Amino acid sequence: SLGLGGLDHNTGAGPKKVEKHWINVMSYVSDLPVISSDRDLSARPHVQTQTSWNAPIMWELMFDNNLYDRKHKEANTTVALTVFAVGRYLEAYLKTFLTSAEEHFMLGLPVTYFVFTDLPEQVPEITLAPQRNINIVKVEKHTRWQDISMMRMKTISEVIDTVLQHKFTYVFCFDVDQIFKGRFGSEALGESVALLHAHYYKLPKYRFTYDRNPESKAYMTEGDYYYHAAIFGGTCEKVKALADYCYVNIMEDKLKNVEALWHDESHLNKYFWLNKPTKLLSPEYCWDESISDAKDILVKRLVWAPKDYEKLRTR
Numbered sequence: 215s216l217g218l219g220g221l222d223h224n225t226g227a228g229p230k231k232v233e234k235h236w237i238n239v240m241s242y243v244s245d246l247p248v249i250s251s252d253r254d255l256s257a258r259p260h261v262q263t264q265t266s267w268n269a270p271i272m273w274e275l276m277f278d279n280n281l282y283d284r285k286h287k288e289a290n291t292t293v294a295l296t297v298f299a300v301g302r303y304l305e306a307y308l309k310t311f312l313t314s315a316e317e318h319f320m321l322g323l324p325v326t327y328f329v330f331t332d333l334p335e336q337v338p339e340i341t342l343a344p345q346r347n348i349n350i351v352k353v354e355k356h357t358r359w360q361d362i363s364m365m366r367m368k369t370i371s372e373v374i375d376t377v378l379q380h381k382f383t384y385v386f387c388f389d390v391d392q393i394f395k396g397r398f399g400s401e402a403l404g405e406s407v408a409l410l411h412a413h414y415y416k417l418p419k420y421r422f423t424y425d426r427n428p429e430s431k432a433y434m435t436e437g438d439y440y441y442h443a444a445i446f447g448g449t450c451e452k453v454k455a456l457a458d459y460c461y462v463n464i465m466e467d468k469l470k471n472v473e474a475l476w477h478d479e480s481h482l483n484k485y486f487w488l489n490k491p492t493k494l495l496s497p498e499y500c501w502d503e504s505i506s507d508a509k510d511i512l513v514k515r516l517v518w519a520p521k522d523y524e525k526l527r528t529r
Contacts, residue, residue, distance in 0.1 A: 253270055253276055253277055254275070254276055254277075255270070255276065257273075257275040257276050258273045258274075258275055258276060260510065261273055261496070261510050263276060265438065265439075265490070265494060266438070267490050269490065269491060269492050269493055269494055270493055270494070271410070271494040271495075271496055272401055272402060272493065272494065272495050272496055272498075272499070273496045273498060273510075273512075274498060274512040274513045275512065277401045279397065279399060279401065282399065282400040282401045282403075283322055283323075283399065283400050285400075286323060286400040286403065287322065287323070289383075290383075291323055291324075291383045291384065291400065291403065292323070292324045292325075292326075292381060292382045292383050292384075293320050293323055293324065293325045293326075293382060293383065293384050293385070293386065293403070294325075294326050294328060294378045294381075294382040294384070294385040294386070295315065295319065295325060295326070295327050295328065295385075295386050295387075295388060296328045296330065296370055296373065296385060296386070296387045296388070297311060297327065297328070297329055297330070297387075297388045297389070297390050298330045298331070298353070298366050298369075298389075298390060299311075299329060299330070299331045299333075299337070299390045300330070300331060300332050300353070300355055300356075301332065301333075301355060303390050303391065304331055304333050304336055304337070304390075305336065306391070306519075307390045307391045307392075307519055308329070308331075308337065308338065308390055309338040309340070310393055310519065311388070311390050311391075311392060311393065311394075311519075312327060312329075312338070312340045312348070313340060314393050314394035314395070315327070315394050315398075316340065316341070316342060316343060316346065317394060318394035318395070318396060318397055318398050318515070318516075319394055319398045319399075320398070320399060320400060321343075321397075321399065323345075323400060324345040324346070325345070325346045325347075326346070326347045326348070326349060326382070327346075327347070327348040327349070328349050328351060328373060328377075328378075329348060329349070329350050329351070330351050330353045330366070330369060331350065331351075331352065331353065332352065332353060332354065332355035334350045334351075334352045337350050351373070353369060365461075366387075366478065367457040367458075367460040367461040367464065367478055367481075368457070368461045370385075370387055370453065370454075370457040371454050371457040371458050371461060374450045374453060374454040374457070375454065378450050379450040379451070379454070382450060383403075383449070384403050384447060384448065384449060384450075385447060385448070385449075385450055385453050386402075386407075386445065386446075386447035387445070387446050387447060387453065388444065388445055389443075389444040389445070391518065391519045391521060392444065392500065392516050392517065392518060392519055393516065393517050393519050394515065394516050395514045395515060395516060395517050396498075396513045396514055396515040396516075397513070397515060398499060398515045398516055402447070402493075402495055402499065403447070403493075404447075404448060404491075404492050404493030405448050405449050405452055405492040405493075406448040406449075406452040406453075406456075406489070406490075406491045406492045406493070407446060407447040407448050407491060407492070407493045407494075407495060408439075408441045408446060408482075408486050408491035408493075408494055408495070409441060409442045409444065409445045409446065409494070409495045409497075409499055409500055410439055410440075410441065410442070410494055410495065410496055410497055411439075411440045411441060411442035411497070412442070412497035412500060412501050412502045412505060413502065413505065414439075414440035415439070415440075415496070415497055417440075419436070419437065422437060422439075422440040423440065423475060423476060424437055424440070424475075424480065424483055424484075425474045425475045425476070425480040425483075425484075426475070427472065427474075427475070429467075429470060429472045430467050430472045430473075430474045430475075430480070431463035431464075431466050431467055431474075431481065431484070432463065432467070432474035432475070432480035432481045432483070432484045433484075434483065434484055434487060436487075437483060437487045438486075438487060438490070439486075439494070440483065441479075441482060441483050441486050441491075442479070442500055443476075443478055443479035443482045444500050444518075445495065445499065445500055445516075446482065448491075448492075455489070456482065456485050456486075456489075459481070459485045459489075460478055460481040460482055460485060463481050463484070464477075464478065464481060496510075497510070497511065498511055498512070498513050498514065498515050499515050499516055500515075500516050500517075500518070501514045501515075501516065501517050501518070502517070502518045503517050503518065504518075
């Protein structure tokens with residue numbers, strides 16, 4: 215059980231009434247804003263700006279921030295952000311993640327954070343801007359961090375089915391051990407959104423770490439790109455389809471005592487190979503500052519937080 219009727223947590227400037235967002239159901243916004251005329255694919259000649267199936271790869275200088283924001287405001291776009299903060303990850307990362315998101319994520323649009331944690335009473339108080347809310351959902355803590363990582367797909371599917379699809383135009387799913395540093399705005403929204411992995415976007419395909427085990431449902435012999443599971447998003451329908459695909463295939467692997475090389479990320483890569491994303495985010499949207507060659511990165515929109523796996527992960 216997700217415990218969706220459980221603890222809610224709303225803070226902000228001045229008194230703010232606690233709302234259960236899944237009670238006041240809004241009609242689903244079916245007419246998604248289509249914005250393409252402003253994209254300048256030639257603005258970044260040294261990086262790939264479009265896929266072979268004509269999906270844009272979003273880089274700084276390619277788009278007009280104000281146009282995207284205006285179109286999404288006119289369309290009454292609403293965004294849900296899901297993040298899992300389980301075990302020691304809550305204390306280590308959640309406050310910085312949320313406070314930095316309030317400075318940079320989808321500013322000017324209604325946003326609700328859905329925080330999934332085994333420690334709801336320890337979620338920090340965060341000052342929120344108008345039209346921005348936070349809901350806390352208690353989840354079970356799994357013994358192994360690999361299971362925490364993989365089982366989030368089941369949880370995301372369930373919360374979309376029971377809550378998000380009734381009120382939100384888009385949902386974005388994030389790892390918690392990240393820090394927003396620059397605009398992460400409405401230009402990132404799309405029907406099905408995948409992220410290019412910062413460590414692989416320049417490498418030849420034979421270096422991509424797809425699952426190569428034929429026994430796994432994540433097995434791949436070829437692909438388009440290597441995608442990073444730290445961020446994915448889209449409409450509720452498309453994100454639920456991705457989450458369901460990953461969860462079903464993870465469980466089929468478990469029945470055979472097989473575990474994909476990079477867990478849910480391996481299954482996500484297989485999904486996006488079979489179901490092409492409609493928009494790709496460049497590594498600006500999730501950059502690892504330990505990478506020395508950053509000449510392509512004009513704006514660091516989100517960066518990896520420093521990690522100490524030995525302290526953080528449950529064995």
